[in-house]
Amino acid sequence: MSDVLTLDGLSAPLRALRLLALDFPDLPAPVVDVSSIYPDRLALSFHLSQGGFTGFEAWRAALGIAPDAVDFHVQCDHRTGVMTAQTKYSGADIELTGYMEVPAGTRSYEAGAA
Numbered sequence: 001m002s003d004v005l006t007l008d009g010l011s012a013p014l015r016a017l018r019l020l021a022l023d024f025p026d027l028p029a030p031v032v033d034v035s036s037i038y039p040d041r042l043a044l045s046f047h048l049s050q051g052g053f054t055g056f057e058a059w060r061a062a063l064g065i066a067p068d069a070v071d072f073h074v075q076c077d078h079r080t081g082v083m084t085a086q087t088k089y090s091g092a093d094i095e096l097t098g099y100m101e102v103p104a105g106t107r108s109y110e111a112g113a114a
Helices: 007-023 053-062
Strands: 031-034 041-046 071-074 080-089 092-101
Touching: 007 031, 007 041, 007 080, 007 092, 041 053, 053 080, 053 092
Parallel strands: 041 092
Antiparallel strands: 031 041, 071 080, 080 092
């Protein structure tokens, strides 16, 4: 048997992506990442140009992720805020990430306030 992952080995995140597109067609389009390194993970990320935390919050709410399950930190540049959350959807591990420029001196962010 080969150790090479086939496209079938990515069926969980690809199926989840297909179902997300059907279930939530009006939500902001994320950057989508499916990787053979993490074959069960579907990573959805939102950057400043895509609405940053606004897109993240729309998806967080749609996926039923509680605000208190969101992690927030400011990167070492002290200008980029990062929100992350995880959930399961249709057999895949969903990793949600939002990036946003934060005002000088801001060190915290309350989920749901976007």
